[in-house]
Structures are given as C-alpha cells and as structure tokens.
Amino acid sequence: MKNRIFSVLFISVFAAMLGLGIIAPLMPIYARSLGASGIWLGIIFAGFSLSRGIFMPIIGKLSDRKGRKRFITLGLLLYSVISLVYLLAGNVYYLTTVRLFHGLASAMVIPVARAYIGEIAEKGEEGRYMGTFNIPLLLGMGSGPFLGGILNDSFGIASVFYVMAGLGAIAFLITLVFLPDKKYSGIREMDDPVPFKEIIKNNVVKGLFLFRAIDGMGKGVVLAFLPILAFTKGITSSQVGIIISFSIFLMALLQRPFGRLADRYNKLFLVLIGSGLGVLTLLLIPIARNFWELFFISSLMGLGGATAIPSASALSVEIGQRLGMGFSMGLFSTAMSVGMIVAPIISGVVMDTLGVKSVFFVAGVISLLGTFVFYHYIRRERRVER
Numbered sequence: 001m002k003n004r005i006f007s008v009l010f011i012s013v014f015a016a017m018l019g020l021g022i023i024a025p026l027m028p029i030y031a032r033s034l035g036a037s038g039i040w041l042g043i044i045f046a047g048f049s050l051s052r053g054i055f056m057p058i059i060g061k062l063s064d065r066k067g068r069k070r071f072i073t074l075g076l077l078l079y080s081v082i083s084l085v086y087l088l089a090g091n092v093y094y095l096t097t098v099r100l101f102h103g104l105a106s107a108m109v110i111p112v113a114r115a116y117i118g119e120i121a122e123k124g125e126e127g128r129y130m131g132t133f134n135i136p137l138l139l140g141m142g143s144g145p146f147l148g149g150i151l152n153d154s155f156g157i158a159s160v161f162y163v164m165a166g167l168g169a170i171a172f173l174i175t176l177v178f179l180p181d182k183k184y185s186g187i188r189e190m191d192d193p194v195p196f197k198e199i200i201k202n203n204v205v206k207g208l209f210l211f212r213a214i215d216g217m218g219k220g221v222v223l224a225f226l227p228i229l230a231f232t233k234g235i236t237s238s239q240v241g242i243i244i245s246f247s248i249f250l251m252a253l254l255q256r257p258f259g260r261l262a263d264r265y266n267k268l269f270l271v272l273i274g275s276g277l278g279v280l281t282l283l284l285i286p287i288a289r290n291f292w293e294l295f296f297i298s299s300l301m302g303l304g305g306a307t308a309i310p311s312a313s314a315l316s317v318e319i320g321q322r323l324g325m326g327f328s329m330g331l332f333s334t335a336m337s338v339g340m341i342v343a344p345i346i347s348g349v350v351m352d353t354l355g356v357k358s359v360f361f362v363a364g365v366i367s368l369l370g371t372f373v374f375y376h377y378i379r380r381e382r383r384v385e386r
Helices: 002-023 027-032 040-067 069-088 091-107 110-119 126-155 157-178 198-199 201-232 237-253 254-266 268-288 292-322 325-354 356-385
Strands: none
Touching: 002 069, 002 110, 002 126, 002 157, 002 292, 027 091, 027 201, 027 237, 040 110, 040 126, 040 201, 040 254, 040 325, 069 091, 091 254, 110 126, 110 237, 110 292, 110 325, 126 237, 126 254, 126 292, 198 356, 201 237, 201 268, 201 292, 201 325, 201 356, 237 254, 237 292, 254 268, 254 292, 268 292, 292 325, 325 356
C-alpha cells in the first residue's frame, strides 16, 4: 500500500509542480506585458502566496478530519481550469485575481499530499520519507522553468498555459482513480487539540516557522526578480529557465541522501547551514556579470535547499505527530507563504526606488538577520534539552 501511495503521489505531485514551474520564469514578463510596475509585480506574486497562506492551515485541519484525497483531487482540477483562465487576463487586476484562485488550488494539493506522506512515515525515518517526497516536487518545479522557457521562445506564451492545463488534468485523473484515501491516524485525538499558546511557546516551532518564512522570501525574490535582472545582462528566458531548473534539480537529487543525514544528525543545525547558503546566494546574485556566473551562484541556493529542506520537513512531521499532520504541514507551508507574500511587495518597492540589483541585497540582509534569530532559537532549544 505504501508503494502505491508513493507512486501515485510521486506522479501527481510531479505533474502539478511541473505545471507551476513552467510559468515561474515567465510570469514577470507576462505581468510586464500587461503594464505591471515593480510594486504591481510584487502584488501579483504575493497574491498567490497570500491566498495559499490563508487557506493552508484551514484545509490541512479539514483534511485531518475529512480525508486527504478529496482536497488533492479538487485542487488538481482547479489547477487545470485556472491555467486556461490566465489567457483571459487583460490587465493587472484580472491577473491578480487569477493568482488568488491559483493560490487556493495550491493550498489543497502540496501541504495535504505532504501530510499524507507524513502519516505513513516510519518512526526515526522521517527525513528519508520526506526527502523522498520532496524529489518529485523539486523535479517538477525544476523542469518547469526550462520547459516554459523553450515553449515561450518556440511557440509563444499561450502554449505555456495550455501545457499547464494539460498537466493539471493528467495529475487530477491519476489521483482520482488510483489514490486511496487517508484520514488522521496520529497519536493525539483530534477532539483534544493542542492549545495555540502551547504551540507558539515551542522553540522548534518558532525556529522552523522563521526558517520557512526566510526560505519563502528567498524563493519569492528569485522567481519574481531574477528574470528581470537577467534580462538586463542579455540573458534569454530559456537561459533563465536553465539557471532556475539546475538549482532545483541539484536540490532534488540530494534530497534522499540529505534525508538520511537528517535522520542521523542534528536537524536544527542542518537547517541553519542551509539557510546560511541561501543568504550567501542572494548577496552574490547582483554581482554576477553573465550567464555562467549567475548559473554557479544560483547553484548555492540549490545546495542550501538540499541541506535544509529534508531536516525541516522531518521536524514538521515530528511536530505533526503531536498537532495533527495536516495542521502541521499547513502551518509551516503558511510560513513559507508569509515570506513569499512579504518579499515580492517589499522588493517591488525597492526595485522602483533603487533598482533591481538592490532587491537581492536587501533580501540577503533581511535573510541574514532572520538566520541569526533562527540560531538564537536553536541555542535556546539546546539549553532546554540539557
């Protein structure tokens, strides 16, 4: 049964994330063609994350009670439909509305699928299970920008949305037919929830929430503004797709070995190391002069994600075993959405006032400060353990 669940979710998550990744390097260009300024570009990207962040804990909690499958299948169906609606966007207001609904669909899929895997993860092997689950997620997101760049250069932007719709439809059908349903089966009964005050006092929760927000901020800045920076350096959309794809592929290929590492060593410090590499990437991106320099610098973000994500995911599972898996995955996915909401809006203002290079410097400094705070929570947790 576990092999069947893994196989179905592997294919479905890969197809869904491939669809999302296809549009990643092209959305800034598409938004610009509709007259989006820097601040509107930030709002358009933030709209997706805002909607997703609001609904993820709610849907996660509902999936603990009602079952996972219905939310995953409905979300995938919405992916397919919304992909076609993008083509009807005639201005930034319409495009922002579409992004809000797209965020709602996303809230139904990845966090709930992650909770599904967390439920079947064996004790002491959370890192391996979650690292394995992250592979199709990252491979899909990594393949998307490369495929999207080629489609756009060869057939135009409309072809990208048609392919997105087809991938969503395929993932929907596979999940509908082959995925068994699963409800909450954790240790704590769901009619005896952990008080929210107890949750926010936990140093691991604080530190992990902060890491997710920092990670989301870095991803939000790179996806929204790297294509614009690259354009100023004469880098094509296909090359931008290669840069983003390779970084994510590197992250994906290292998920399983770093997942095993997370099961053996201190997960919190592995997250800290990965976060530090992400900060370094943001600070170095503005000084890149050409495709190859940007390519190698962005690889550092892939290595950082490979170091941190399996450990962060494993910690999410451990917390989910006490709070409810759907709620836990929704909570920490919301943290990532917070970063992806705040970062594009702040970065849009920075770009309009100081230029696109300053966007990455400011994001790097904010991430560095956040990493120091994260380290503070690690030290406090270690003192508690002693």
